[in-house]
Amino acid sequence: EKKQRYPFPLPKPFSTRPGRVFKDCAHCPELVIVPAGTFTMGSPENEAKRLANEGPLTRIEISKPFAIGRFEVTRGEFSKFVEATGLTQSGGCWEWVESLQTGRVNLDRGWKNPGYQQTDRHPVACIAWFEAQGYLRWLREATGKPYRLPTEAEWEYAARAGTTTMFSMGNRISVRIANYSSWHENERFSGAALERFSRERTVKVNTFRPNKFGLYNVHGNVREYVQDCFEASYDFIPPDGQAFERESCPRRVTRGGAFGHMAWRVRSASRGEPVGSDWRSYEDGFRVVRDLPAE
Numbered sequence: 001e002k003k004q005r006y007p008f009p010l011p012k013p014f015s016t017r018p019g020r021v022f023k024d025c026a027h028c029p030e031l032v033i034v035p036a037g038t039f040t041m042g043s044p045e046n047e048a049k050r051l052a053n054e055g056p057l058t059r060i061e062i063s064k065p066f067a068i069g070r071f072e073v074t075r076g077e078f079s080k081f082v083e084a085t086g087l088t089q090s091g092g093c094w095e096w097v098e099s100l101q102t103g104r105v106n107l108d109r110g111w112k113n114p115g116y117q118q119t120d121r122h123p124v125a126c127i128a129w130f131e132a133q134g135y136l137r138w139l140r141e142a143t144g145k146p147y148r149l150p151t152e153a154e155w156e157y158a159a160r161a162g163t164t165t166m167f168s169m170g171n172r173i174s175v176r177i178a179n180y181s182s183w184h185e186n187e188r189f190s191g192a193a194l195e196r197f198s199r200e201r202t203v204k205v206n207t208f209r210p211n212k213f214g215l216y217n218v219h220g221n222v223r224e225y226v227q228d229c230f231e232a233s234y235d236f237i238p239p240d241g242q243a244f245e246r247e248s249c250p251r252r253v254t255r256g257g258a259f260g261h262m263a264w265r266v267r268s269a270s271r272g273e274p275v276g277s278d279w280r281s282y283e284d285g286f287r288v289v290r291d292l293p294a295e
Helices: 075-085 129-143 152-160
Strands: 031-034 037-041 058-062 066-069 093-097 102-106 223-229 252-255
Touching (some): 066 152, 075 129
Antiparallel strands (some): 031 066, 093 102
C-alpha cells in the first residue's frame, strides 16, 4: 500500500522532557521544564537564621512537570509588554538611601529608571505584583499558552532542585556565585563566606551558574513575586503544590532575596517580607511559570 505523503511537515508532539529549554515566541521568556516530584518545604529548626514562618516542615507533591523561567523576566522582555499595552506607572518605587540609613519611596523611580544602570538583559525591577499579573495576561493572550506566577511551593521546589541544604549549591554561599550583600558585620553566619562586598544593583540574568534544574539567580539579584497569599506558617499550605489563596489578600509572598539582602535572606527556604499588590521596590521582580499539556 502506498504511503500517504503530506505537502507540509507534520507538527512534532510537544516534549515535556525535564531539562528541555524552549520559548513560545521571540520576545517570550526562555523556559526550562522541571520534573514532577516530592520535596520537604521549609527549613529545619536547627537551620541558621531560620524564621518561624518557614515551618512547619511540610511534604509537598508536585504531580506533574511544569515549565519555569530559566531567568528572571528581563527589562527587555517587559518593555515589549509596555510597548504593546501602553502601561504607565505612577507612585514611584522604594529604594534604600545609604546616607539616611533608611528606605523611602522615590517618585522619580520606575522600571525604566530603578536607580542603577541596566541593560535589556538585566531583570526588570520597580514593578508591582499587579503589573506582573498584567504582563502574564498579555503573554497568555499573545501566545495562547497558560502563563502565570509560580506558586510558593513550586518556587521552592524549583529553586532547591533536589537539594535539602541552605542553598541550591550547598550549605555555603559567596558573592562570587550569587548577587547578594555580604557587607554588614552581622552577616557572619555558618552559610556565608567571610566577605565584605555588595554590588548594590542587579546583574544580568544569565550571570553565575544555574542550579541543577537549570534556573539562574534563585539566590539574590531580585526578590521574586509568587502567587500565594501570605500566611505566617505552612499550616494551610496545599500539599499538592497549589497556591494558598484567600478571598481578601492584603499581602503576597516574595522569594529568593535580592542584591541588597544578607546571605541568610537568600536561603532556599527564606521568605521575603510580604508585600501588597501595589508595592514596588528597586529590589523586586519575578519569573514566570507555564503549564504544560498533558502527555
